[in-house]
Amino acid sequence: KAGVTQTPRYLIKTRGQQVTLSCSPISGHRSVSWYQQTPGQGLQFLFEYFSETQRNKGNFPGRFSGRQFSNSRSEMNVSTLELGDSALYLCASSQNPGQGHGYTFGSGTRLTVV
């Protein structure tokens, strides 16, 4: 069974640009969550999608957005990039987190903003 696939693995962008990250969940998993990991703030929840609907959202500015497609694949977008957006962005998928199913994480996309 293929794991959670995130593309690209590494990305370098300039301040003010926008970026789109992609996540393909495990087949059959309908929930996709996104997390930001930085040395200073640790792992912070961005948002969660279930069957194309955003169910939960973390405390991030509106520059951070996401969506989920009918095949459960998800994308997140960050507009007007700031230096502080440099981080490892992790995607996780789950069959149904509300029933205690575990979350499987991808290897992440490391975004560097210069």
Added chain:
Amino acid sequence: AQSVTQLGSHVSVSEGALVLLRCNYSSSVPPYLFWYVQYPNQGLQLLLKYTTGATLVKGINGFEAEFKKSETSFHLTKPSAHMSDAAEYFCAVSTNFGNEKLTFGTGTRLTIIP
């Protein structure tokens, strides 16, 4: 709201010694509890989880954790440390009450001394 406290941002143990990583949680509703491991430049790998039932949970790589409701703890242990256990470990909590996002602790970096 949930929260997680991991005591000790760095723990060093000798190869073959007991590994004990501490995790205390706060949750107003019954929690789901998880331990994840992260190796350098990789995503998070699920070690074990507690949802309901038996309070002693066994995971991969010889790790186990015990859910103690009275102490609001979910400490991770391994009887005998191996060099390959060197990594960062994260404790996380979620619930099944409409807010299934993972809330992570700040992590504990485990170093194994040869």
